[in-house]
Each structure stands twice: as C-alpha cells, then as structure tokens.
Amino acid sequence: MIGRNELCPCGSGKKYKKCCLQKNQLIEFTRNKILYAKGLYKNMENKIYEYSKTSSFHNDRDVCTKKFHISQDSNPTIDKLYNTYFMYDYRNDKGNTITKMFIDDNKLTLSKNQINLLSSMLKANISIFKIEDIGITKSIIRDYFNDNKIVVEDVDALKNLKVGQSIIGRTVNVQGMNIFVDECIKVSDKNLKIILDNIKQLYKSNSRKTKSIKEFVIYNSELIYKFGQQILLNDKSHILNSLNTQVKKEIESKDNNNSDVNIYDALRNNMEEKYLQKGLDLWRGFIKSNKSIKGSENGWAAAIEYYIKKDAGEIITQAQVSEKYEISPRTLGKRYKELRAS
Ligand SMILES: [Zn+2]
Numbered sequence: 001m002i003g004r005n006e007l008c009p010c011g012s013g014k015k016y017k018k019c020c021l022q023k024n025q026l027i028e029f030t031r032n033k034i035l036y037a038k039g040l041y042k043n044m045e046n047k048i049y050e051y052s053k054t055s056s057f058h059n060d061r062d063v064c065t066k067k068f069h070i071s072q073d074s075n076p077t078i079d080k081l082y083n084t085y086f087m088y089d090y091r092n093d094k095g096n097t098i099t100k101m102f103i104d105d106n107k108l109t110l111s112k113n114q115i116n117l118l119s120s121m122l123k124a125n126i127s128i129f130k131i132e133d134i135g136i137t138k139s140i141i142r143d144y145f146n147d148n149k150i151v152v153e154d155v156d157a158l159k160n161l162k163v164g165q166s167i168i169g170r171t172v173n174v175q176g177m178n179i180f181v182d183e184c185i186k187v188s189d190k191n192l193k194i195i196l197d198n199i200k201q202l203y204k205s206n207s208r209k210t211k212s213i214k215e216f217v218i219y220n221s222e223l224i225y226k227f228g229q230q231i232l233l234n235d236k237s238h239i240l241n242s243l244n245t246q247v248k249k250e251i252e253s254k255d256n257n258n259s260d261v262n263i264y265d266a267l268r269n270n271m272e273e274k275y276l277q278k279g280l281d282l283w284r285g286f287i288k289s290n291k292s293i294k295g296s297e298n299g300w301a302a303a304i305e306y307y308i309k310k311d312a313g314e315i316i317t318q319a320q321v322s323e324k325y326e327i328s329p330r331t332l333g334k335r336y337k338e339l340r341a342s
Contacts, residue, residue, distance in 0.1 A: 023136060030137040030155050037174035041181070044117055048087050051105075052098045060098075064090045068222055070229045078229055080182055084170065088121060089221045097122070107284075112268065117174060119265055124172040125218045126225065128187060128195060131165050134158050141169070144196060146214040152178045166192045168228045185228045195227045266301035270324065275312070279304045286342055295335060298325040303335035 002009060008019035052061075064086050069078070087098045103110070103118050110118070129141035132149065139158050142149050150171055152158075157180045161167065169184040187195065202223065203216045210216040217224065267279045282304055287293060293300070302325035309316045322332040 026137055027155055030153055033177065034154055034156075034179055037177050037179050040117060041121075041172060041174050041179065044114065044121070045087070048099055048102050049083065051102045052087055057098065060090065060092050061086065068225060070226050071233055073233070075232065077183065077232055081225055081228065084126075084182055085222065085225055088124065089126075115264060119262060120173045124170055124181060126168065126170040126221050126228075127214075127217065128192070128224065129167050129169055131158060131161055131163050131167065134161070134163055141167070141171075143214070144192075145199075145217050146212065150178055152180065154179045157184060161186060168224060168231075185231055187231065191227075191231060195224075198227075199223060262297035263300050263304075266297045266325070267304060270301060271305055271308075275305070275308045278308045282308060282339070286339060289342055295331070296327065298327050299331045299335045301325060302327055302332045303339050306332060306336055307339050 002016050004015070004017040004021065006016050008014050008016045008021075010020050012019050065082070067090070068082050068085055089097065091097055099118065099122055103115075103122075128144045129150070130144065131139065132142050133140040137153060137155055139152050139154075140149055141152060144166075152171060157169075158167075161184070166187040166189070167184040168187055170181045171178045172181050199217060200213065202220075203210070203213045206216065210219065263283060264280065267276065267283065271279050279301075283300070302321050305325075306316065306318060306321045309321075318329045318332050318336070322329045325332075
C-alpha cells in the first residue's frame with residue numbers, strides 16, 4: 001500500500017495522490033468487476049462440466065478427443081482448451097452442443113440471470129483477433145473473419161502483448177463485460193498468414209454450406225483450436241503443417257441451430273409483464289411437441305406475442321407486432337399458423 005502523500009512509484013517525482021492514484025483505483029475497480037464476472041462464468045462452467053461427465057456422454061467424449069487433439073501428449077493448457085471445445089462447440093450426431101443439452105435438461109430450474117449467462121456462453125466463439133488498442137481498463141480487438149470490434153475489459157489478459165499483434169482467443173459477454181475464456185495464444189505474423197490462408201482455402205472448398213467465412217469458422221472451430229495447439233506445442237511457436245482437416249460434411253444452417261433459449265430471451269425483452277408468463281408457457285408447450293424448430297427467434301417471439309394478445313382480446317395487427325420485432329409480417333403470419341396448428 002502506497003501512502004497518498006508518498007512519492008508516486010511511477011517515478012514522476014509527484015505525490016502519489018496527485019499522480020497515479022486515481023488511475024490505479026480505476027484499474028483495481030475494473031479488476032474486481034472482471035474477477036466477479038469470471039467467478040460467475042466459472043460457476044456455471046463447473047455445472048456444465050459436471051453434466052458433461054455423466055456416462056451418457058462417454059462416447060461423445062471419445063469422438064471429440066479424436067476430432068480435437070493433434071498430439072497424444074498431455075498438456076494442461078491444451079486440456080483446458082479441449083474442455084471448452086467439448087462443452088460449447090462440439091456437436092453430437094444430432095447437431096447439439098453439450099451446453100444446449102444442459103439448458104434443455106435444466107430449463108425449468110434456471111434463473112433469468114443464469115439463462116442470460118448461458119445464452120452468452122452459447123454465442124461465444126473462438127477466433128483470431130488483431131489487438132487494436134490496449135487501454136488502462138478497456139482494450140479493443142478486431143475479429144479477422146468479420147471485422148467486428150470487441151471491447152474487452154479484461155485488464156490483465158493482454159498485459160504481455162502489444163497493439164498490432166494477433167491472438168487466438170475466445171471472449172464471452174458476462175453482465176455486459178467481455179472477458180476472455182481461457183488464455184489468449186499469441187500468433188506471429190508469419191503464423192497468422194498461414195492460418196488465414198489455410199482457413200480461406202478450406203472455406204472456399206466448403207462454402208456452399210455456410211453463409212460466411214465467420215460462420216464457417218464458428219461451425220468448424222476445431223480448426224482454430226488445432227492451429228492453437230500447434231503453436232503451444234512447438235517451442236518456436238511455428239506452424240509446421242497446414243491443416244487439411246476434413247471439414248464436417250453437413251453443417252447445420254444457422255436457423256437450425258437457433259437455440260430456444262434465444263426465444264425465451266426475446267420474449268423477456270419484449271413482452272409486457274402481464275402477458276410474459278403466458279407467452280413462456282405457450283412456448284414451453286409448443287417445443288415439447290415440436291422437436292425440430294426452424295426460423296429466427298424474433299419470428300417465433302413475435303408470433304407468440306400476437307397469439308397471446310389476440311387471445312386476450314386485444315386489438316392488435318400482425319403488422320404492429322412484426323414491426324416491434326423487426327421481422328416481416330409474412331414471417332409472423334407463417335409462425336403464427338404453425339403455433340395455431342399445434
Ligand atoms: Zn505516477
């Protein structure tokens with residue numbers, strides 16, 4: 001602890017209270033917020049991890065191990081990456097992730113906050129980023145595959161890195177803050193070029209199945225994880241082999257993958273309190289009898305709202321509701337018919 005009136009440790013010659021005190025307090029404050037967010041994440045991750053260890057997933061674990069690892073050697077960093085991949089990215093033969101199944105099995109006992117966190121965890125994905133700015137409490141990274149900028153408040157995550165460098169990383173949004181899941185892997189410029197060229201090439205030969213290179217990378221995240229492993233396992237951090245990984249033949253379309261968690265979210269964010277419970281119940285009943293659900297979450301949520309309000313005798317048009325959810329009246333009409341038919 002440095003006294004307020006002592007000389008500032010930065011060497012400026014000023015008193016601490018007139019120099020770095022405020023800045024350091026801000027860093028400490030942010031660090032505590034991040035620690036709290038990481039705690040929430042860890043807590044939920046432990047629940048999913050326990051779930052993933054049940055015997056029903058033994059076979060999936062074997063399949064996933066073969067798909068993920070590039071070496072037999074055990075390495076704690078890579079084991080951690082493997083767990084992340086297994087829980088959030090790996091899809092079983094029905095196209096479901098462990099996390100998605102965890103949500104489905106625990107839906108009725110999860111709180112709103114837990115559902116929100118899980119929804120963020122489902123949206124998180126590993127990617128390659130350029131570090132565009134490293135600030136005192138906020139840094140900016142840019143995704144090479146879709147150019148999206150992400151502001152991360154994870155103050156210590158980039159401390160050994162510089163602006164302009166590239167990393168493999170996975171961020172997740174917890175309570176409005178982006179934190180890194182697992183450690184970032186530094187990628188040299190030379191490796192960056194190899195990875196990006198390689199992935200572009202794989203995307204080209206498989207592009208019929210995905211809408212964008214970003215989506216391709218999300219559905220084939222083992223590619224990034226494999227490049228990451230090559231960097232971690234090689235002393236010189238060189239990527240020796242380009243990957244010619246066989247890309248999974250059938251990539252589910254984004255619509256198919258739409259988790260109904262997003263629909264609960266859309267309802268909670270849009271529906272009035274007095275109708276919300278009815279809306280949630282209607283949806284719960286609907287998904288029980290309809291296993292495969294296609295279409296955007298907003299389309300479904302809009303149809304549910306329309307359904308409930310109409311039932312309650314409100315005077316409301318499909319056009320009004322579809323505008324609220326930013327979808328076309330046609331989509332609403334279609335989903336509404338499907339709801340009515342069940
Ligand atoms: Zn100072």
